Amino acid sequence: MTSPLDDRQAAASSHPEPLVVRTVRIDAPDDLLSLLPADAPLTWVRRGDGLVGWGEAARVEVAGRDRFAEAERWWQDLVRHAVVRDEVGLPGTGPVAFGSFAFDDLSAAGGALVVPRVVVGRRDGQAWLTVVETAGTLGAAPDWSLVARHVAGLTPVRAPGAVTYASGAVAAEDWPGVVARGVAAIRAGELDKVVLARDEVATTTEPLDVRHALGRLAERYPTCWTFSVDGLIGATPELLVRSDKGLVTSRVLAGTIRRTGDDDADLARAAILAHSSKDLEEHEYAVSSVAQALAPFCSSTNVPDVPFVLHLPNVLHLASDVTAVLRGTGADADGGPHPTSLALAAALHPTAAVCGTPTEAARDLIRAIEGMDRARYAGPVGWVGADGDGEWGIGLRSAELDPADPHRLRLFAGCGIVAASDPAAELAESRAKLVPMRTALAAD
Numbered sequence: 001m002t003s004p005l006d007d008r009q010a011a012a013s014s015h016p017e018p019l020v021v022r023t024v025r026i027d028a029p030d031d032l033l034s035l036l037p038a039d040a041p042l043t044w045v046r047r048g049d050g051l052v053g054w055g056e057a058a059r060v061e062v063a064g065r066d067r068f069a070e071a072e073r074w075w076q077d078l079v080r081h082a083v084v085r086d087e088v089g090l091p092g093t094g095p096v097a098f099g100s101f102a103f104d105d106l107s108a109a110g111g112a113l114v115v116p117r118v119v120v121g122r123r124d125g126q127a128w129l130t131v132v133e134t135a136g137t138l139g140a141a142p143d144w145s146l147v148a149r150h151v152a153g154l155t156p157v158r159a160p161g162a163v164t165y166a167s168g169a170v171a172a173e174d175w176p177g178v179v180a181r182g183v184a185a186i187r188a189g190e191l192d193k194v195v196l197a198r199d200e201v202a203t204t205t206e207p208l209d210v211r212h213a214l215g216r217l218a219e220r221y222p223t224c225w226t227f228s229v230d231g232l233i234g235a236t237p238e239l240l241v242r243s244d245k246g247l248v249t250s251r252v253l254a255g256t257i258r259r260t261g262d263d264d265a266d267l268a269r270a271a272i273l274a275h276s277s278k279d280l281e282e283h284e285y286a287v288s289s290v291a292q293a294l295a296p297f298c299s300s301t302n303v304p305d306v307p308f309v310l311h312l313p314n315v316l317h318l319a320s321d322v323t324a325v326l327r328g329t330g331a332d333a334d335g336g337p338h339p340t341s342l343a344l345a346a347a348l349h350p351t352a353a354v355c356g357t358p359t360e361a362a363r364d365l366i367r368a369i370e371g372m373d374r375a376r377y378a379g380p381v382g383w384v385g386a387d388g389d390g391e392w393g394i395g396l397r398s399a400e401l402d403p404a405d406p407h408r409l410r411l412f413a414g415c416g417i418v419a420a421s422d423p424a425a426e427l428a429e430s431r432a433k434l435v436p437m438r439t440a441l442a443a444d
Contacts, residue, residue, distance in 0.1 A: 022130070023084075025128055026129045026147070047222050067101060096115070097384055192418070195353070199377075216440045232400055240345050241341060245389065250323075273309055298325055302324070375410070397437060399411045415430055
């Protein structure tokens with residue numbers, strides 16, 4: 001007996017007609033987000049570059065421990081049968097799928113890959129338009145007029161009105177008790193580090209137009225990756241993995257302190273953070289977990305000796321950019337298949353930055369004491385291209401839209417806990433990490 005999800009996957013995977021994909025160069029506006037419709041926009045943008053999409057040419061929904069592998073098989077099969085004419089040849093041109101996946105194997109949130117009907121992208125000063133059809137043959141090349149007609153029909157961006165906040169699964173005043181249980185487990189030798197998260201519920205007066213939130217996030221957090229995929233929106237500072245022609249990059253964040261708003265004071269706090277034994281310990285676990293997960297796939301890996309301090313408007317983070325070269329690329333290229341960015345994301349997830357160390361012990365403790373389903377918070381979110389390259393972030397500084405109520409969202413924040421963690425200080429840090437989404441929902 002098959003479930004509805006099984007039926008949807010079978011229908012989506014059968015591909016009775018191959019996708020017909022055409023990519024051409026265009027002159028896109030500076031603000032890619034200005035092209036988005038209010039309904040189910042797809043977004044992956046940083047510093048004005050990236051991808052936006054709308055419509056749905058194909059999708060697959062997956063669940064369970066094998067959700068990444070199932071999504072990967074579906075995508076490779078879809079691409080294998082596609083008819084593609086790519087006149088640009090840059091990362092993100094040709095067919096692309098946006099995706100988001102649950103943090104936990106046991107979560108009902110599962111995961112999804114979505115192929116938009118229209119994608120507009122920009123990279124290094126070059127812009128392009130990709131149009132995907134579900135039947136037929138390559139016809140006349142699409143041009144900017146297609147997008148112009150789309151833009152002419154867009155509704156104005158609506159503000160959400162007044163926003164009220166309520167406790168999520170665990171009330172804020174009770175959350176230090178959850179952290180204390182995590183600290184006790186670490187001091188008892190059960191594990192070295194655990195990342196604990198909490199949620200809160202936001203209710204908007206007007207139905208939420210996610211374009212309002214995305215625009216504010218992109219403007220205020222330009223160094224982050226602003227995303228919107230299948231009901232998960234946010235601006236993550238943490239790049240889980242980028243795969244680009246054999247070069248792999250991962251930005252690791254762990255160790256956080258709240259900004260004061262005074263530049264001189266924040267410089268002093270940055271120096272304190274850079275020498276904090278507690279935060280350096282937390283960061284070392286996160287970097288090590290990424291390097292170890294990449295090792296089986298890579299011929300060389302570069303791990304910085306010391307982290308740098310990443311300055312964001314609301315917090316300061318310890319950060320390290322880990323780089324690696326995939327096996328079989330570069331001087332020793334053998335022409336064989338390489339793991340896709342989605343496969344690399346699956347191998348990396350969950351890192352110590354969002355789960356803990358050792359992974360299994362931390363995940364078990366999270367399930368036992370956190371008191372909520374994270375859904376797709378802290379899971380991989382991003383995109384994959386036809387050649388397997390792509391970018392995947394960790395779904396942090398994010399919110400989950402309620403599909404049944406356009407006024408309701410769940411906001412999330414998490415903190416890395418080690419033996420020296422103070423529950424009250426971790427609560428303060430979680431409040432700082434909720435600021436981006438709260439700010440995104442505020443009126444202009």
